[in-house]
Amino acid sequence: MEKKNFKNHFIDEDEDIISSVYDKIELCKRIEGTVYTDIFLFPQIWSKLIEIEAELGVLIEAKGLSLESEKKMVAFKSYYSDERVEFPFKLIVVKTNSKFDSLEHRHYLGGILSTGIKREKLGDLIVEGKNCYAIIFDGLFEFLKLNLLSIGRSKVTVEEVGDRDIPQYRFEEKEYLMNSYRLDVIVSALISGSRNEALKMINSSQIMVNYRLKTNKSLTVKKGDVISIRRYGKHIFEGSEGETKKGKIKGKFKKYI
Template identity: 45%
Template sequence: MDKKNFLNNFTLDDTGALASLYEDIELCKKIQYPIHTKIFFPPEVWSTLENMKNSLGIEVESKGVKQESEKRVILIKPLAYGEYFEDYPFAYFEIRGGSKFKELEHRHFLAAIMGLGIKREMLGDLIVKEGVCYGVIFRDLFNFLENNLKVIGKIKVEVSETEEKNIPEMEFEEITYLVSSLRLDSIVAAITEKSRSQATELIREGTVSLNYSVRREKDASIKDGDIITVRRKGKFIFEKVTGVSKKGKQRVVLKKYK
């Protein structure tokens, strides 16, 4: 596959990042050795690449701060390479504030890190729990972060490296809906609190993604573990069907990303 056809498969505007990804793929196939990408990619890239791996003749893995992470480093492997045991090139960290009176939020941590000149694509998702920020950053940038992030607003903070096992789980809101079927239009109608025809229009407009790929087929089937994203409404994981109502509707549970 040439570069032009490769780029046409993606919706990301950053063609420079995609061109670099293509070069990493070509280098991997040339040297027959795994390569990590040099930035964290959003889901519309790593999920699309996973769907393209057979036509590209490669194996694809990706990893972020947690299994459910959106921003991930991609590992490109030659076909039939087998197990790859080297660590991903990033460091897990935590940022703790010293104030007992004000609890820092996600936006405060992200703004402070980027205020140091660290680009967003050099950083994975951030998880904030009880005022502590957990995240992942490329290892060659960790010391810079540790040595330079000392204050957020007027609150003194301390950055330290931690282990993957210490990163808390991402938090979700569990919501139960009644739906007439497990089709995409029915689920979107429930999430958006709109009619089935209005949900169909949202799908046709391209505002709905299924497993990070835009889907325009209203009758797409939904199964356990599928990730549904509706623009301006959020991202949901289809958890399970729990039963049927007296009127014959299916009772389903979705987890909404907080």
């Protein structure tokens, strides 16, 4: 597949990322081996790669923290290669024994990124109790272990874990009454704030839909869309549960916890 045609499958994505992915596919063909992406890709990219696998002329495998993970590393394997796919990442757990602080997803993420590690080198995170499970590039594990010693006032340790140690994602399900499916209306509901507050957040680039920044207040949110709100977490729109007698929409959402 020519590069121009390849890019046409990813019109809304970052051009540099898509070009890098294409180059890795071409490298895979040239060396007749296995090549891996050097960042974790969002689902709209890795799922499309799997969808067009036959057209690309290579075998494609995507893997993340768990089967349900959104961010995944992708392996491109030549049809002529017998080598086993060995993803260059490590599954880790960040542990704290603090009796006073209750660390959340945002605290762990901020702590890891404060070491200088770039977000794209880190996959999904799952927080369970006083542990945060994550996936990170192989070469960054020792660096993180040496440099992430505390998060806020809490001392932490970083250890490698196996597949079986990774917990399932947990969600909090909620229902909100809304006047429409517009982005500003939905953000207002999710933050339990006014439309003006929602508009300020949208206009100041604090809202992402399906991992892309959105500044169009009238954007229609559809079932399955992922809405990320700075300081308010990530939510999946599960659709409508009908309407009230007064015509309000019963919107159902799942929030990552």
